[in-house]
Every structure is written in structure tokens, then in C-alpha cells.
Amino acid sequence: MRKDSRMTRRQLLRIAGGVGVSAAGVAALAACGEAEPQIVTKEVPVEKIVVKEVPVETVVTKTEIKEVPVQTVVTQTEIKEVPVERIVTQEKVVTKEVPVERVVTREVVKEVVKEVPAMREKVKVRWQEVWADAFQPTIEEKMIPGFEAQFPYIEIVNERIEEAQMYEIYLTQIAGGDPPDVIQIQESRVPQFAVRGGIIPLDAFIGKAGLNLSEIFYAGEWPKGSWLGVQYALPLDNTGAWYLFWWNKDTFEEVGLDPDTPPTTWTELEEMALKTTVREGGEITRHGMFVPEMIKGARTDASFKGWQFPAGGHMFTEDAKQVLFDDAIGLRNVTWQLDMVEKLNDGWDNIQGYMDAVGASRTAFYNDLLTMRVEGVWFLGVMRRDAPDINAGVTHMPYDDTNPNAKPRSISDDGWSYGMPKGAQNLEEGWEWLRYLTADQGNLDFMGNLKRPSSVPKFNEDPLYQTEPLWNDLKSVLPLVEASPITPVNPDIDQLLKDEMELMMAGKQSPEETLASMAGQTRELLDEFFDSL
Amino acid sequence: MRAPRWTIGRREAVWGFVFISPWVLGFLIFSLGPMVAIIAWGFTEYDILQAPKLAGLENYIEIFTEDEKFLKSLANTAIYVGLLVPCQVVIGFLLAVLVNTKLPMAALFRAFYFLPTIMPLVVASIVWAWVLQPELGLLKFLLEDTMGIPTPRFMVDEYWSKPGIVILTVWSSIGVQMILFLAALQAVPPHLYEAAEIDGAGPLRKLIHVTIPLVSPTIFLVIIIGIINSFQVFTTAFVLTQGGPLDSTLFYVLYLWRKAFVSFEFGYASALATILFIIIMFLTALSFWVSRRLVHYEQPES
Structure with missing residues (x-):
């Protein structure tokens, strides 16, 4: 006889009762468990010593300065200089020092404090970054x-991710x-994320922390992490x-150049x-310099931006709405790079092989x-790792000495941030970690270990770095x-600069066409974007 | 009243569905779902961080009327597929024939030829970047510096960049094609060769008239898989050339990726992906149509 597998009503009620009792038990146990720790915010009276200092009183007397230029009279035979009426004026600055009045008072103020319970449950902050290897x-x-x-x-959970897929x-x-709490991000991508x-x-965290x-x-670093203020x-x-x-000091010495005097101008x-170039049998066996090769990889966009600043130019207006590189300085920049490729390397073919992803x-x-x-x-760190014995030097980019306004300077439009x-x-806990990583000890620990400059000037004075001769x-x-x-x-602009510069180097278009195309496409991108706001 | 018993056929069908249900669910959730979403996003302006906005056919109109890089990347990909797939078929088949012979250590050769397949493509790409490096690479050292043979400037010459990537892809994927052909070769009944020999056929005739017709379904399979995979080429170009020189390795999926993850134009990238899907479907259908005349399927004995 086949056994009937159907459930009787009594069995069903028993099971339901059992489930109900179990659920009630679980609920009761849960209620007896440790309660979620709470942050208690309360006002407590605090006695403070207030020191008031009266500042030094400074009295400045200003006098207007007038100068009459030299008058030159040119006659047919000679140049006569007529005596100039010279008004010499003096600026008198009188600084009057008043003794500082130091007033010490005791005040009772109410201060808001946060009390963190000792048994507070740990908050896990997920931190994703690409450098940790x-x-x-x-x-x-x-x-x-x-x-x-x-x-x-706070417990930090370090999640390393691949830079190429970040x-x-x-x-x-x-x-x-399901995002993490803190992410490593390139500054060139911050506005892209911000606008969306x-x-x-x-700002609220920065204000609250009083940073x-x-x-x-x-000064060249923190504004890159902002968008529209x-x-x-x-x-x-x-x-x-x-x-x-960067230059090789040994090679400089070998060819009779002063190893400690790098070039400071384009000339x-x-x-x-x-x-320093060596040619053997019509071929270059040692190159002096690849002017459009920068950073690593085929980044000709970088070569345009990189030489534009020491050429005395700019990329954009401060509000980023207008293109500024479409001028004589921009043209000088691209023309000079192309000339250098011909003069120093006998053409683009001899450089291109070095502009690859493997370095x-x-x-x-x-x-x-x-x-x-x-x-x-x-x-610096890469060189010390790959070729620790190389005798190299480092300095600023040489500038264009044909432009009287050019000087040693460098552009910054990217970098790493959190x-x-x-x-x-x-958010609160994530902010604390973010601050530690960027403006606090964590930054020094990380960057010092890399032997790479911190974004915080005072950290770069740390003894951790002083073992590095350069x-x-x-x-x-x-x-x-x-x-x-x-x-x-920005990423689209970089791509088009790269493409256009590459076309010029390969002889597919002239410097004038290159500059016009770069400027035109960039304007189009900027106009389209700002119109969409 | 007793429930009617299931027939064996119905019971087998139910178990069949039970066993394939994980795949079906996986396909519905992880493949079909995203495919439908991508087709829908193709008609929107979407940047993944904000809600999509309906854009009608704007993306498609821009792709077909204004986007020069769309055509460039499509042409690059078509040339790459045209170079790669015949190489995979011919070299894969020849290697299979080679390792199918009763040579000493044939099994070792099989293992050697298959080894690159298990190497991650990113690693293989970096290794090959150094081998093909035009100034300091191993190939230049062996051919040009040692023997005076001029070496092509792979990866930096716009005409040699695609062949360079084809060489790397063949090296890293040929093990799979070899194994497929090897399995097909070993399934050819020996009596057919014996009959051909009795008829006076030499090795070449046996290859053309016996082997190739009998492995033609595998050749067809390798071609179809080759087309589908090579149209989606990405990693090698991403690692080695980033689309250069002069956009000569800007392949379709690399361009699509740039639109999605560099420019944040997901709607546009979705439209590009939909077009790629249609192209691959069309080519696969075309291959099936052509195969009806060229592929020989053994009829089971009745």
C-alpha cells in the first residue's frame, strides 16, 4: 500500500506553532543582545583660558613717487641728452611698535562634544586604491x-583594484x-564625476575640520580637486x-659638458x-633628446601641454571656457618640436619606436x-628601482629664450587624489581616513615610502626623504x-591633442593645420559642454 | 484517484530542464538582461551616474553621419578579422596535423603549443611588446642586429601594427584551435584512409579529399568562433598601442570602451554595441548560409 505523504491538519498546526515559538525566541534573544552603540552629542561647560593679544601697531607713511623720463633730442649730427628733471621722492615707512597687552581671562563656555562609547561597534571604511602593490x-x-x-x-578595509579598470x-x-567609502581618483577625472x-x-567636512x-x-595641487569652486x-x-x-651627468662629462649644468633654455x-648625440655609419646610436617624448607611452598630448608653459603660453582661461593656446606661442611650440625631431633625431621614425607602453x-x-x-x-623612484647606479640630475624644463616673457614653469592638470x-x-568615518591619507601622517608614510613628493610641502622636509641625493x-x-x-x-581634449600632434609628427599635416585643428576641436568640446550646463 | 504516471520521455524532459536551468537562469539574468538594457540605452543619453534621458535615434544618426572614428574603427576591426581568422584556421589545422602524427614526444608538443593559451592576455601582450619592440626588441636583435635582416616596425608603423597584434593573438590562442582540430582529426575513421590508399591516393590527396571534408564542420566552428571573438578584440590593443599609431589599432570595442569609460557617453557606447551585435549576427548567419554548401556532415547510419 502506498503511503500517503500529504500532511494532516494537526501536523500543519504543530509545525506552524513551532515556527512561531522559534521566531518569538529569536526575537527575544535578539532583544537581549548588545544594543547598537550610539554617539551621544551633548553640551558640557568647559573652562577656558583666553589669551588676548593686541597686535603691533604699524604706521606707514606713503609718499607719491613721480618720475620724469629722460628726454632725448636727436639732431642731424648728434644725439643730445637734455638734462632730466629728476624728482627723487622717498617712501618713508615708520613702524611704531606698541607693547603687546597680554590679557589673560578665564571664561566658561559651552562646548559641544561627542562622546564615543567605549564599546562602540567598529565601522568598516572601504578604501579602494590602485597603487598598493x-x-x-x-x-x-x-x-x-x-x-x-x-x-x-574605524576599521579600514583596503581593496586594491587595477588602475586600468578603476x-x-x-x-x-x-x-x-554599493560604492566604497573612499576612492583614489585622478584629478583630471574629478570634474567629470562632479558634474554628474x-x-x-x-566643503562641509573641510569647513568642520577647519582645514x-x-x-x-x-598652490598648484589642491585646486585640481575642485570644480566650479x-x-x-x-x-x-x-x-x-x-x-x-632629467639628464645623464656621466654622458655630459664624457662629451666635455659640465655635468652639473643642465640646459636652462631651448637654445x-x-x-x-x-x-651628446652619437652617429655611426649614418645611424644615431645615442640620442641627445626626444623632445616630444614625455612621461612614458605615446603621449604626444603631454608634449604639447608640457612645452606650452615653458614656451610662455597657457592652455585655457581661468574659467576654462576659452582656448588660449591658439596663438603665436602655441605655433612656436609645435613648430619647435617638429624642428627638433628633424635636427636631433633625423625624423619621427627614430623616436616613435621609443614611445611605447613598455617604457x-x-x-x-x-x-x-x-x-x-x-x-x-x-x-625618481622608478629610476632608483630600475637603474640605481645611474648618475642623473633633475631640474625644471628649459624655457623658450626667444620669448622674453617665458620663464621656467610647469603645467599641472592631473595627479592623484582621494x-x-x-x-x-x-561619510564621517570615510572623511577621517581621506584626511589622514592626504593632509595627515598617512600621506607622509605613503609618499615617503615611495620617495615621491607629497602634496603637503612640510612633509617634503621630512628626514625620510633626505637620504635621496637628488x-x-x-x-x-x-x-x-x-x-x-x-x-x-578634459579626457577628450587630451585624446584629440594626442591624435593631432601625432599626425603632425608623422608628416600628415603642417604645424599651422595642427594648431588650428587642436584649437577648433577643443573649442567645440568646451562650447558644447558649457552650453549644456 | 491515483495521479497518472509520467512517461519516461516526459520525466527525462523535466530532468533535462532541471539540469539546464542554472545556465538558462544565468543566461537570462547575466546575458539577455544586459543585452536588452544595452539595446534600450542605445536610444538614450546616458552617463551611468545620472538617469538616462530618451534621445530617440540621435545616437545612431550621429554614428552614421558624423562619427569618422566609427568607420575607422570598424574598418580596422574588419581588416584584423580578415587577417586573423584565416591564420587561426590554417596554422591551427597544420599544428593539429603535426601533433596527430606518431612522432616521439608528440604529447609534449601538444602541451607546449597549448601553454600560451593559459597565459593571461595582458601578460602575453607585455611580453610580446618587448619581443616586437622596434628599437630594443628581441626580434630586432635576432634578425636585424645579428643577421642583418630588416625587421618590420611592429606596433609603431601604421601598416605593421595590425599584423603585430595578429601575431600575438595567433600565438596566444592557437592552442584552442589546435585542440579542436586534433579532436576532429582523431575522429576521422581510419578505414577511409585505407580505402583512399587502395585507390592510390598520396598524402596530399588524402588530406584534400578525406581529411578536409571530414573536419570541415570543425573548420566552420573555428571560423565562427574566430569571427565572434576577433570582432571583440580589445585587450591587446589596449595594453600595447592604445589605438595608435595614427588610430591604426583603434578597434571597434576599444573605441566603444573609450566612449563609455573615458567620455562617459554610455548611451552612445550602447548604440555602438548594438551595431556590433547586429554585424556579428549577420556574419554568423552568412557563415551558416555559406556552410550549407561547403561543410560536409557525416550522415548517421540508419
């Missing part, structure tokens, strides 16, 4: 423990509603100096590059196949860096 020990043994000692209720990952996480609400404004960004960071990210490193000039650069130009520099090159601050993505769960030379270039405006269409 070689620096995992520093992160795990120094940075995270250092931070967690200060903030015992934006795919960020966007997918944000769209999926993909990254959280930091004065211009006092903490280099709102700060969205704080800088990690000083990548402002994307364009530093000197050409002379020294020709002097052949670096290898050439290490192996005395290339004497001078341009790369950013990071090259921000908090849209949908981040732990450190002071490198550090001296950092103040020459100027931030250039970044817009949400």
Missing part, C-alpha cells in the same frame, strides 16, 4: 594601524548602489611636476642635445642610448608648477 607592507604595518590607533572605532569598477559600483553628481562635495587648503597643500577631492601626491628635466637644450625610452636612458628626457616626479563616491555609506633639486622645482584649469571634457 609594492606598498602593501607600509599600508598594513604603518598607515592603517596608525590611523586605527587614533580612531579605534573607472569601470567605480561606475559599476556607484550605479549598483558621482562624487561627494567635501585651510592653501596653507596645507602646494567646490572641493571634491584632496591631493595625494605632488604630481604637478609632470614635466621635469642650450639644442646645443647640448647635438653635442623603451626609460630603458634607453638607463643604457646611455638617450642623454636627456622629460618625465614627472615619479621617475574622494568619496556618491552613495558612500560611512631630493633637494627635485623639491626646488615644485613651486614652479601652476595648476591649469580642468573641465569634465
Whole structure:
């Protein structure tokens, strides 16, 4: 006989009763468990000693200065200088010092304090970054423990992601509603995220923490993390100096140049590059310099921007709405680069092979196949790792001495920073970690380990760096860096600059056509974007 | 009243559905769902961070009327597919024939030829970047510096960049084609060769009249897979050339990726993806139509 497997009504009621009792038990147990710790905010009276200081009184007497120019009378035979009426005036500055009145009072004020319960449950802050590979020990043994000692209720979860996929990952996480709390982001991409609400404004946190960004960071660094006056990210490193000039001192000595005197102008650069070039059997066996090769990889966009500033030019107006490079300086920049390729390297074909993704130009520099090159601050650490014995020097980019307004300066329109993505769960805790990574000890730990300049000037004075012989030379270039405006269409502009410069180098278009095309396309992108706002 | 018993056929069908249900669910959720979403986003202005806005046919109109890089990337990809797929078929088949012989250590050769397949493509790309490097590379050292043979300037010459990527792709993927052909070769009944030999056929005739017709379904499979995969080429160009020199390796998916993740134009990129989907579907259908005349399927004995 087949056993009937159907459930009787009594069995059903028994099971339902059992489930009900179990659920009630679970609920009761849960109620007996540890309650969620709360942050208690309360006002407590605090007695404070207030010291008032009356400032030094300064009295300045100003006198107007008038100058009458030299008058020159030209006759047919001679030039006569008529005596000039010279009014010499003096500016008298009288500084009157008044003794400082020091008033010490005791006041009872009410201060809002946050009480964190001792048993507070830890908040996990998810931190995604792309650099940790070689620096995992520093992160795990120094940075995270250092931070967690200060903030015992925060646990940092380090999630390393691939740089090549970082934006795919960020966007997918944000769209999926599961972003991390703190992300590493390139400053060239900050406005792109900001204009779409993909990254959280930091102004409220910065204000609450009382941070004065211009006092903490280099002037060329912190503005890159902002968009339309709102700060969205704080800088990690000083990548402002994307364009530093490196030379091989041994090769300089070999050809009779002073190893400690690098070229400071474009004329000197050409002379020294020709002097260090070696030709054998009609072929160049050692190049002096690849002028359009910068950074690593086929970044001809970088070569345009990189030489534009020492040429005495600019890229955009301060509000980023107008193109400024479409002028005589821009034309001089592209024409000079093309001329140098012909004069120093016998054509683009001899350079192109070194402009690859694997860093052949670096290898050439290490192996005395290339004497001078341009790369950013990071090259110091890379060079020490790859070729520790190389006797190299570093200085600012040579400037165009045919332009009286040109001077040693460098553009900064990218770099690494940290921000908090849209949908981040732990904003307060995430901010504390972000601040630690950028403006606090975490930044020194990380950047010092890399032997790479920090975005915080005072950290660059740390003894951690002083073992590096080139450190002071490198550090001296950092103040020459100027931030250039970044817009949400920056990545598209970089791409078109690269494409157009490459076409010119390959002989497909003239410098004039190149400049006109770059300027036209850039204007179109900027106009389209600003019109859409 | 007793429920009617299921027939064996129905029971097998139910179990069949049970066993394939994970794949079906996976396909519906992870493949069909995104495909439908991408087709829909193609008609919107969308940047993934904000809600999509309906844009009608704007993306498609821009692609077909204004976008020069669309045509350039499509042409680059077509040339690449045209170079790669015949190489995969011919070299894969020849290698399979080679390792199918009763040579000593044939199994070792099979393993060697298959090894590159398990290497991640990013790693393979970096290794090959150094091999083909036009100034300091291994190939230049072996051919030009040692023997005086001029070496093509792979990766930096706009005419040699695609062949360079084809060489790398063949090297890294040929193991799969070889294994497919090897399986097909080993399935050819030996009595057909014996009959051909009795008829006086030499090795070449046996290859043309016996082997190739019998492995033609595998050749067809390799071509179809080759077309589908090579139209989606991305990693090698992304790692080695970033689309250069002079956009000569700006392949379709690399361009699509730039639109999506560099310019944040997801709606536009979705329209590009939909067009690629239609192109691949069309080419696959065309291959099936052509295969009706060229592919020989053994009829099962009744």
C-alpha cells in the first residue's frame, strides 16, 4: 500500500506553532543582545583660558613717487641728452611698535562634544586604491594601524583594484548602489564625476575640520580637486611636476659638458642635445633628446601641454571656457618640436619606436642610448628601482629664450587624489581616513615610502626623504608648477591633442593645420559642454 | 484517484530542464538582461551616474553621419578579422596535423603549443611588446642586429601594427584551435584512409579529399568562433598601442570602451554595441548560409 505523504491538519498546526515559538525566541534573544552603540552629542561647560593679544601697531607713511623720463633730442649730427628733471621722492615707512597687552581671562563656555562609547561597534571604511602593490607592507604595518590607533572605532578595509579598470569598477559600483567609502581618483577625472553628481562635495567636512587648503597643500595641487569652486577631492601626491628635466651627468662629462649644468633654455637644450648625440655609419646610436617624448607611452598630448608653459603660453582661461593656446606661442611650440625631431633625431621614425607602453625610452636612458628626457616626479623612484647606479640630475624644463616673457614653469592638470563616491555609506568615518591619507601622517608614510613628493610641502622636509641625493633639486622645482584649469571634457581634449600632434609628427599635416585643428576641436568640446550646463 | 504516471520521455524532459536551468537562469539574468538594457540605452543619453534621458535615434544618426572614428574603427576591426581568422584556421589545422602524427614526444608538443593559451592576455601582450619592440626588441636583435635582416616596425608603423597584434593573438590562442582540430582529426575513421590508399591516393590527396571534408564542420566552428571573438578584440590593443599609431589599432570595442569609460557617453557606447551585435549576427548567419554548401556532415547510419 502506498503511503500517503500529504500532511494532516494537526501536523500543519504543530509545525506552524513551532515556527512561531522559534521566531518569538529569536526575537527575544535578539532583544537581549548588545544594543547598537550610539554617539551621544551633548553640551558640557568647559573652562577656558583666553589669551588676548593686541597686535603691533604699524604706521606707514606713503609718499607719491613721480618720475620724469629722460628726454632725448636727436639732431642731424648728434644725439643730445637734455638734462632730466629728476624728482627723487622717498617712501618713508615708520613702524611704531606698541607693547603687546597680554590679557589673560578665564571664561566658561559651552562646548559641544561627542562622546564615543567605549564599546562602540567598529565601522568598516572601504578604501579602494590602485597603487598598493609594492606598498602593501607600509599600508598594513604603518598607515592603517596608525590611523586605527587614533580612531579605534574605524576599521579600514583596503581593496586594491587595477588602475586600468578603476573607472569601470567605480561606475559599476556607484550605479549598483554599493560604492566604497573612499576612492583614489585622478584629478583630471574629478570634474567629470562632479558634474554628474558621482562624487561627494567635501566643503562641509573641510569647513568642520577647519582645514585651510592653501596653507596645507602646494598652490598648484589642491585646486585640481575642485570644480566650479567646490572641493571634491584632496591631493595625494605632488604630481604637478609632470614635466621635469632629467639628464645623464656621466654622458655630459664624457662629451666635455659640465655635468652639473643642465640646459636652462631651448637654445642650450639644442646645443647640448647635438653635442651628446652619437652617429655611426649614418645611424644615431645615442640620442641627445626626444623632445616630444614625455612621461612614458605615446603621449604626444603631454608634449604639447608640457612645452606650452615653458614656451610662455597657457592652455585655457581661468574659467576654462576659452582656448588660449591658439596663438603665436602655441605655433612656436609645435613648430619647435617638429624642428627638433628633424635636427636631433633625423625624423619621427627614430623616436616613435621609443614611445611605447613598455617604457623603451626609460630603458634607453638607463643604457646611455638617450642623454636627456622629460618625465614627472615619479621617475625618481622608478629610476632608483630600475637603474640605481645611474648618475642623473633633475631640474625644471628649459624655457623658450626667444620669448622674453617665458620663464621656467610647469603645467599641472592631473595627479592623484582621494574622494568619496556618491552613495558612500560611512561619510564621517570615510572623511577621517581621506584626511589622514592626504593632509595627515598617512600621506607622509605613503609618499615617503615611495620617495615621491607629497602634496603637503612640510612633509617634503621630512628626514625620510633626505637620504635621496637628488631630493633637494627635485623639491626646488615644485613651486614652479601652476595648476591649469580642468573641465569634465578634459579626457577628450587630451585624446584629440594626442591624435593631432601625432599626425603632425608623422608628416600628415603642417604645424599651422595642427594648431588650428587642436584649437577648433577643443573649442567645440568646451562650447558644447558649457552650453549644456 | 491515483495521479497518472509520467512517461519516461516526459520525466527525462523535466530532468533535462532541471539540469539546464542554472545556465538558462544565468543566461537570462547575466546575458539577455544586459543585452536588452544595452539595446534600450542605445536610444538614450546616458552617463551611468545620472538617469538616462530618451534621445530617440540621435545616437545612431550621429554614428552614421558624423562619427569618422566609427568607420575607422570598424574598418580596422574588419581588416584584423580578415587577417586573423584565416591564420587561426590554417596554422591551427597544420599544428593539429603535426601533433596527430606518431612522432616521439608528440604529447609534449601538444602541451607546449597549448601553454600560451593559459597565459593571461595582458601578460602575453607585455611580453610580446618587448619581443616586437622596434628599437630594443628581441626580434630586432635576432634578425636585424645579428643577421642583418630588416625587421618590420611592429606596433609603431601604421601598416605593421595590425599584423603585430595578429601575431600575438595567433600565438596566444592557437592552442584552442589546435585542440579542436586534433579532436576532429582523431575522429576521422581510419578505414577511409585505407580505402583512399587502395585507390592510390598520396598524402596530399588524402588530406584534400578525406581529411578536409571530414573536419570541415570543425573548420566552420573555428571560423565562427574566430569571427565572434576577433570582432571583440580589445585587450591587446589596449595594453600595447592604445589605438595608435595614427588610430591604426583603434578597434571597434576599444573605441566603444573609450566612449563609455573615458567620455562617459554610455548611451552612445550602447548604440555602438548594438551595431556590433547586429554585424556579428549577420556574419554568423552568412557563415551558416555559406556552410550549407561547403561543410560536409557525416550522415548517421540508419
